[in-house]
Amino acid sequence: MLTDRPEASSFEDxxxxxxxxxxxxxxxxxxTHxxxxxxxxxxxxxxxGARDAAGRVVATGAFFPYGTDLASIGMIMVSPEHQRQGYGCAVMEALHDHDVAQGRTLCLIxxxxxxxxxxKCGYxxxxxxxxFFGSPKEFLSxxxxxxxxxxILRAMRRSDLEDAIRLDAKALGAKRCELLEQRFLQADHAVVAEDKQGEVIGFVLASPQRGQHHLGPMISPDGETALAxxxxxxxxxxxxLRIDIPEEQSALHSRLPDLGFSLIANPPAMLRPSSITEKSDPSLETPIYPGCRKLYWSIMSQAYA
Structure with missing residues (x-):
């Protein structure tokens, strides 16, 4: 049975x-998952996850490793009746203590x-x-x-996954091969953008949620290709349509309100550098994302960052 103030050990795989x-x-x-x-x-x-005395899952947290040096934290959930009882702190401690998290820079939204x-946890x-949420009909109009x-736009094929993984890794600074393959299979619509020489220069996956398509990740060389x-x-x-755009990509998000999209929220993206990162460059006052983030125009989801 869990105590009133749960510990990290309360959480199990x-x-x-x-x-x-x-x-x-x-x-x-x-x-909406x-x-x-x-x-x-x-x-x-x-x-x-942590369970109550009846075995019901009442709190969760997850992380998703990318390559060897990066991971995204997400799915931090606590049931309404168990909130403000210490579950949030306990699950973060459990995630940070996990073997797979060691030596990684952790990111979250x-x-x-x-x-x-x-x-409080170092992010x-x-x-x-x-x-943003938007109506496809209004956007098209x-x-x-x-x-x-x-x-040149076309439907993404499974044979394009290698190019998509390469572009995604360049943008994020880490590969997430299995995750992209699974999201490609889940997507109702998957698009690649090619230049005139037939080279894949961008892609987007549109995955179904309840009554929505979530567009992400979207990797693009510029805002015009992203809009296309x-x-x-x-x-x-x-x-x-739902699309979550990094704030630095003003060439896209500044135009969406005039194209039928409404800004719903503006959450912070946060990093917790690993001890390895801190030692390798102690001059950095604020941690920075790895990779070439100017290519990253829409996140996969808040869980995957």
Whole structure:
């Protein structure tokens, strides 16, 4: 039985057998993930959970390792009746103590409520994310006269995964091969952008959520190509579009409000550098993302950062 103030040891590894229990917690919190999201997360990441005396999962946290030096923290959930009882601190401690987390820079996208907890755990804000929802019909109406003559768009094929993984790794500074493959299989729409020589220069995956398509990750050389890929998805989607854009990509997010999208939230993206990173460059006052983030135009999801 758990104490009133849970410890990191209260959390155990969850398995695919726990999908329904995790999903029940998601529904309690009103989050939009679908069952397939959880199946993928349990396959590619480390998912921890704490149970009440009846065996119900009441708190969770997960991290997703990328390459050897980076990981994303996500799915920090506490049931409404167990909030403000120490579960948030306990799960963060459990995640940080996990063997797979050692030596990695950890990143996450916080909620406004969660930001103080993450600061206490050693995370610093490095940028913000602009979360937009939009109608594909309205977006198409407002871009009906747009021309993207220099961009060739087509449906992504499985044979394109190698190029997509390469571009994604360049943007993030770490490979996430299995995760991208699984998200490609999950996506209702997957798009690649080619230049005139037939080289793949960008891609976006549109994965289904409840009543939405979440566009991400989106890797692009520029804002015009990013807009072209959004339009490709909008022409084929009958669902509301969601896109979470790093704040530095003003060439895209500054235009979306005039194209039928509404800004819903502006959460902070945070980093917790590993001790290795801190020792290798102690002059850095604020941690920075690895990779070439100017190529990263939309995140995969808040869990995957």
């Amino acid at each position: 969850l398995t695919p057998d726990d999908v329904s229990a995790i999903y029940a917690l998601i529904e309690d919190l009103g989050w 679908v069952i397939k999201d959880l199946e993928i997360m349990l396959q590619v990441g480390v998912f921890l 916080a909620t406004e409520e969660g930001e103080p907890l993450y600061r 610093e804000v490095v940028e913000r994310i602009r979360k 407002k871009t009906s006269e747009y021309s993207f003559a220099d961009v 890929m959004i339009r490709y998805v909008a022409e084929r989607s009958g669902k509301e």
